Amino acid sequence: xxxxxxxxxxxxxxxxxxxxxxxxxxxxxxxxxxxxxxxxxxxxxxxxxxxxxxxxxxxxxxxxxxxxxxxxxxxxxxxxxxxxxxxxxxxxxxxxxxxxxxxxxxxxxxxxxxxxxxxxxxxxxxxxxxxxxxxxxxxxxxxxxxxxxxxxxxxxxxxxxxxxxxxxxxxxxxxxxxxxxxxxxxxxxxxxxxxxxxxxxxxxxxxxxxxxxxxxxxxxxxxxxxxxxxxxxxxxxxxxxxxxxxxxxxxxxxxxxxxxxxxxxxxxxxxxxxxxxxxxxxxxxxxxxxxxxxxxxxxxxxxxxxxxxxxxxxxxxxxxxxxxxxxxxxxxxxxxxxxxxxxxxxxxxxxxxxxxxxxxxxxxxxxxxxxxxxxxxxxxxxxxxxxxxxxxxxxxxxxxxxxxxxxx
Numbered sequence: 001x002x003x004x005x006x007x008x009x010x011x012x013x014x015x016x017x018x019x020x021x022x023x024x025x026x027x028x029x030x031x032x033x034x035x036x037x038x039x040x041x042x043x044x045x046x047x048x049x050x051x052x053x054x055x056x057x058x059x060x061x062x063x064x065x066x067x068x069x070x071x072x073x074x075x076x077x078x079x080x081x082x083x084x085x086x087x088x089x090x091x092x093x094x095x096x097x098x099x100x101x102x103x104x105x106x107x108x109x110x111x112x113x114x115x116x117x118x119x120x121x122x123x124x125x126x127x128x129x130x131x132x133x134x135x136x137x138x139x140x141x142x143x144x145x146x147x148x149x150x151x152x153x154x155x156x157x158x159x160x161x162x163x164x165x166x167x168x169x170x171x172x173x174x175x176x177x178x179x180x181x182x183x184x185x186x187x188x189x190x191x192x193x194x195x196x197x198x199x200x201x202x203x204x205x206x207x208x209x210x211x212x213x214x215x216x217x218x219x220x221x222x223x224x225x226x227x228x229x230x231x232x233x234x235x236x237x238x239x240x241x242x243x244x245x246x247x248x249x250x251x252x253x254x255x256x257x258x259x260x261x262x263x264x265x266x267x268x269x270x271x272x273x274x275x276x277x278x279x280x281x282x283x284x285x286x287x288x289x290x291x292x293x294x295x296x297x298x299x300x301x302x303x304x305x306x307x308x309x310x311x312x313x314x315x316x317x318x319x320x321x322x323x324x325x326x327x328x329x330x331x332x333x334x335x336x337x338x339x340x341x342x343x344x345x346x347x348x349x350x351x352x353x354x355x356x357x358x359x360x361x362x363x364x365x366x367x368x369x370x371x372x373x374x375x376x377x378x379x380x381x382x383x384x385x386x387x388x389x390x391x392x393x394x395x396x397x398x399x400x401x402x403x404x405x406x407x408x
Contacts, residue, residue: 010038018045027057030072046076055083055116062094069102077107084118086142094118097128104130115141125149127189137195143202148209150189193218200224204231211235211246219247220254222285225266232271237278244277251278255292256285258309267291273298285309290316297323308333311404314383321390330387331397336404337380 012020021029021043033043049072054060060083084094095118103110112135121144129136192215196202203226210216221227237246253276255269269284269292279299283306284292293316296302305327312335321330380398387396 014042017042018047021048025056026052026054026068030068044072046074049073050076051079052077053081055081055114058083062096062099065094065099069099069106073103073107075107075109077110079112079114080107080110081114081116082118083116084141086117086119086140095120095123097123100128100130104132108132111135113137115139117141120144120147123147125151127151131190133191135193135195136191137197138199139195139197141199141201143199143206145205146209148206148213150209150212189213190215192216193220195220196222196224198223200226202226204228204234207231207235214249216247217249218252219250220252220283221268222254222256223258224268225257227268229268229270232268233274236271236274236276238275239277247276248278250276252281252283253279254283254285254306255288256283256308257288258286270295272296275299277301280304282306283308293320296320300326302326304329304331306331306333307335309335311336311338313338314386317383318386318390321387324391327391327394329395329397330391331399332401333399335398335401337383337401338404 017039021032024032029043029048033040052068052073065082082095095115100123107130110130110132113129113133114137117140118138119142120138121142123144126136126147127150189212191213194210194213194216197220202221202224207227208231210219235246237244237248237250239245257266257268266287269288272282272292272295275298278301280301281304282292282296282299282302285308287310289307289310289312293307296305297320302324303326305324307330312332314337321327380401380403384396387394
């Protein structure tokens, strides 16, 4: 017992000490390095600096960023999360071009960058960001004009290369190889996933600049109020003169408006009616669900559809999903379902299409009257049966969904 009482942290091996230090935040790890020379050496181990989150450290300045980069950050860094000074009374430049260039040199494996409330108007282009980035997430940031435009370096061609015919197959393959090398070069943008959450300065001009990104396959637009339906149509992947134009590599697109009350008529998702060749996954949220469902039937390659944070009726879902025969997964997240209503039959204009929708929504699989009466209080079982008929090869997922109570 006396031996155990005299033990301290110095008796533990370094691997265990590093595991203990991994539970501390960045500020506490830096302070732990002041204990002794051994701990000063341990806190510089790159296993502690693989995922760095500085959003909870409110006193971070550009000087602290330089200290962290010079003394701690290195080749082990994979994910970096920063909070800017956009909402701070101090203001000032937070991210500088020199710091970003030094970050690219010292952290060549950085793949994900998350910026919160950062003012990026002092940066000329996103090409200053580390070329190793694969995921870029911006939340509550300010962007300059032309921030997402990509300018590839102009290669000096010899007179013999200029004299080669452009219509030959060899010349076309050569241009493709040069184009692929340009995307992987330091001047190219290798970001595959871009997340824009509550970025008011993001406009159609920024969206048009993304068409030059050759590796972008996932685009998430949340509360981007200045994106219009015309902007989405102009960037849609469609057949052009020189092949597929627009965001041709995009496989996943998310559009959602949930933040503010003054944008009830915002319908940017109407731009999905352009077709969007190659788009396989679509996520709609908030006020964009209704307009987006009207145009989702024109997406020929759509395989997965996700609806979140909205209010839907079973009849509305049946009308929209009737044309989505190619769906493989339909997901509802935080969706409030309206209870099923059986309005009295009106004389005159009944409408064959509305009557057909009611029959499908009421249970086209031949369910009994007892089941129909039970589904009046809970439409989700009835919705499952309806979608099982309309989309037999589709998987349904319900997450945190509820049913509205009709007081009438």
